[in-house]
Amino acid sequence: MKKGIGIILTILLIHVTMLSGYTGPPPSEPISEFPKKVSTIITNSCYDCHTTGAKAEKAVKALDFKNWDEYKLTKQITLLTKICQVLENGEMPPEKYLGQHPEKALLESDVKTICNWTKKETEKLIK
Numbered sequence: 001m002k003k004g005i006g007i008i009l010t011i012l013l014i015h016v017t018m019l020s021g022y023t024g025p026p027p028s029e030p031i032s033e034f035p036k037k038v039s040t041i042i043t044n045s046c047y048d049c050h051t052t053g054a055k056a057e058k059a060v061k062a063l064d065f066k067n068w069d070e071y072k073l074t075k076q077i078t079l080l081t082k083i084c085q086v087l088e089n090g091e092m093p094p095e096k097y098l099g100q101h102p103e104k105a106l107l108e109s110d111v112k113t114i115c116n117w118t119k120k121e122t123e124k125l126i127k
């Protein structure tokens with residue numbers, strides 16, 4: 001019985017996801033498959049606040065990596081630009097947080113990795 005409900009819910013969920021997420025043909029390379037180097041940095045330093053379920057409501061609203069595929073193309077492009085910007089300005093992760101979690105700080109090389117990726121990804125998206 002429980003299994004049956006689970007299956008129905010799963011089917012419903014898939015339908016809802018397909019309907020609401022449809023914004024045109026998918027890009028040739030799904031951006032959600034972030035390159036390994038990029039996703040390691042983001043998972044380590046950003047996921048505490050920027051994913052569905054994180055306690056930082058404002059942060060999730062501003063940028064939710066788990067929801068990346070649902071963002072419209074224009075939103076993805078804007079966010080990619082901002083991601084590089086906040087890192088180059090040293091605004092993210094927030095200083096207060098780094099005080100408690102110094103191991104989450106980004107190296108200069110991490111910032112370069114992310115910014116190279118955001119630029120490449122943007123070019124791909126606007127093609």
Ligand code: HEC
Binds near residue numbers: 042048092
């Ligand atoms: C301790 C929680 C926390 C962590 C960790 C964190 N952020 Fe944020 N971030 C926030 C909050 C809160 C906001 C919303 C700020 C606001 O609306 O004033 C935000 C906003 C942003 C924005 C939107 C800025 C804008 O102007 O719209 C970007 C982009 C961003 N963060 C990127 C990152 C990246 C990339 C990382 C990892 C390297 C990261 N953040 C790590 C809390 C965090």
